[in-house]
Amino acid sequence: MKTKTIRVRSAAGEYAVLCGAGILRDAADEIAKLGEFSSVHVLTSPKVWRAAGKAVKPAIPRDASQNLHLFDDAETKKNTRTVELLCRKLTRAGADRKSLIVAVGGGVVGDVAGFVAASYLRGVALVHVPTTLVAQVDSSIGGKTGVNLPEGKNLVGAFYAPRLVVIDTNLLKTLPQRQFRSGLAEVIKYGVIADAELFAYLEQNMEKLLHQDRDALEYVIPRCVEIKADVVSRDEHESGLREILNFGHTFGHALESVTKYRRFLHGEAVAWGMIAAALLGRELRITGADDVARVMSLVHRTGKMPGWPRVAPKIVIGAMLFDKKTRAGKLRFVLSSGVGEAHSSEAVPVGALQRALQSMPKVLDQAAELHRTGKVHG
Numbered sequence: 434m435k436t437k438t439i440r441v442r443s444a445a446g447e448y449a450v451l452c453g454a455g456i457l458r459d460a461a462d463e464i465a466k467l468g469e470f471s472s473v474h475v476l477t478s479p480k481v482w483r484a485a486g487k488a489v490k491p492a493i494p495r496d497a498s499q500n501l502h503l504f505d506d507a508e509t510k511k512n513t514r515t516v517e518l519l520c521r522k523l524t525r526a527g528a529d530r531k532s533l534i535v536a537v538g539g540g541v542v543g544d545v546a547g548f549v550a551a552s553y554l555r556g557v558a559l560v561h562v563p564t565t566l567v568a569q570v571d572s573s574i575g576g577k578t579g580v581n582l583p584e585g586k587n588l589v590g591a592f593y594a595p596r597l598v599v600i601d602t603n604l605l606k607t608l609p610q611r612q613f614r615s616g617l618a619e620v621i622k623y624g625v626i627a628d629a630e631l632f633a634y635l636e637q638n639m640e641k642l643l644h645q646d647r648d649a650l651e652y653v654i655p656r657c658v659e660i661k662a663d664v665v666s667r668d669e670h671e672s673g674l675r676e677i678l679n680f681g682h683t684f685g686h687a688l689e690s691v692t693k694y695r696r697f698l699h700g701e702a703v704a705w706g707m708i709a710a711a712l713l714g715r716e717l718r719i720t721g722a723d724d725v726a727r728v729m730s731l732v733h734r735t736g737k738m739p740g741w742p743r744v745a746p747k748i749v750i751g752a753m754l755f756d757k758k759t760r761a762g763k764l765r766f767v768l769s770s771g772v773g774e775a776h777s778s779e780a781v782p783v784g785a786l787q788r789a790l791q792s793m794p795k796v797l798d799q800a801a802e803l804h805r806t807g808k809v810h811g
Contacts, residue, residue: 437655442666443576443594450574450598450662452655454647457562457601460492464533464560467596470494471531474523476546478506481538484607485564489537492562492599500526506541508694511580513589519549533558533596539565539612540572540699544587547578551593559595564604566616567700570623570657573598575665575675581694585755586686592670600658602650610736615700617642617735618681622707623657625728626677627664629773631656636727639734676758676777680767681706687752692742701738708732708796713789714768717781724772729796746790750783 436453451463464473473494477486482503502522504515523532534557536546543561550559563573579590605613620642624632634652635642641649661678668675685706689697697705711728714720750764758765758777764786765779 435651439655439658439662441574441594441662443669445594448594448596448598450600450658452569452600452602452658454602454651456599457488457492457603460562460599460601461494463597463599464492464494464535467533467558467560469531470533470558471529472500472527473533473535474500474502474526474528475535475537476502476504476519476549477537477542479503481506481542481564485537485604488601488604488607489562493535500528502526504545506538506545508541508581508689508699511541511545511694512582513580515545516549516552516580519545520553523549523553528553528557530554530557533560535560535562536573537562537564539563539568543568543573544578544590545580547576547593547595548580548590551578551591556593559593561595561598562604563598563600565608566605566613566654567619569600569602569605570616570654571619571661571678573600574658574661575678576669585690585752585757586694587757588755594669600654602654605645605650612698613645614643614736615698615704615738618700618704618707618732620653620657621728621731621735622678622680622703623660625707625769625772626680626767626775627660627773628656629771631660632727632731632772636731639731643736673777676765677767677775679758680769680775681708681710683753683756683758683764683766684709684749686756687749688742690752690755691744691748696739696742704732704735704738705741705793709789709793710766710768712792712796713766713781713786714770716785716789717768717778719768719770719778721771724769727772728769741793741796743794746787749790750786 439450534550536543561573563569576592576594579587582588681703685702688702711725715725763779769775
């Protein structure tokens with residue numbers, strides 16, 4: 434894959450997202466261009482470092498390997514206690530305001546390390562090296578950082594732009610297959626909300642993506658980054674347009690919350706959330722039946738996922754009330770008026786929401802049958 438540079442505008446200044454297979458070999462030079470730092474600190478998890486550390490070490494300044502700070506990147510550990518732990522590690526390691534944090538890992542690592550960078554000494558420089566598909570196409574771009582509370586996901590955080598994002602697609606080879614497949618939900622999301630051509634490409638090439646075909650990755654990953662870069666450059670702090678990036682996430686975050694962050698990978702929860710959002714759009718006569726079917730079919734083709742939990746709709750709705758997009762107690766949803774288009778809406782009758790949620794067990798049964806017969810990949 435040829436290196437592609439995508440620029441992102443932020444209030445703190447413009448930064449680059451570098452995409453390409455094998456570009457970690459150039460990362461040290463790119464970091465050096467950012468200026469001089471008193472020290473460099475790598476924040477990552479033990480499992481990520483075991484899988485990707487050998488590839489990442491040559492890409493970071495030499496002293497960074499002496500300042501390696503490991504933490505548990507389980508979703509259940511994405512909390513303020515972990516932030517305090519890391520800030521104390523940085524303090525003991527002598528990190529100051531001229532230090533650089535390099536976040537190496539997936540969405541949890543990026544969100545936590547980003548919040549640490551925003552908070553420690555009121556802000557130190559940050560570079561992202563995302564290692565999962567979710568992080569490469571979505572969470573490492575746009576400056577959203579944060580941690581969870583028992584009441585809901587990402588309720589404590591900050592908007593904090595990195596100085597650089599280095600996306601080496603070769604790192605995806607370190608992922609378990611389930612982790613890679615879950616990331617495809619965020620890829621599908623971009624097609625639904627902003628690019629009908631991308632969605633059609635996914636319909637035609639999902640099998641290639643599942644096998645990490647180089648040409649397919651070379652098209653899909655930079656395209657997703659371009660879409661996100663455009664949206665967040667125009668609306669950095671989610672005051673309007675940026676909300677469309679949350680398609681499926683109101684449902685998805687609620688699923689993660691009601692299952693105590695132990696049942697789903699983030700992408701799996703978003704995948705079910707996109708199906709629920711499509712069904713809600715159908716209930717409200719916003720999303721056409723053909724588009725609902727296309728979304729459901731493409732999501733199912735990413736592979737088998739943990740099923741929709743057998744919980745009452747009112748419990749899921751209760752969890753949604755803690756969503757960050759809720760305004761004055763009114764739930765807000767991102768709905769699609771057709772593949773390639775999306776908008777936010779808060780004019781959602783409770784009855785329509787309940788009907789959409791009540792239909793999910795039936796969708797679950799249909800998905801199980803598709804996987805049992807093998808028709809999902811037809």
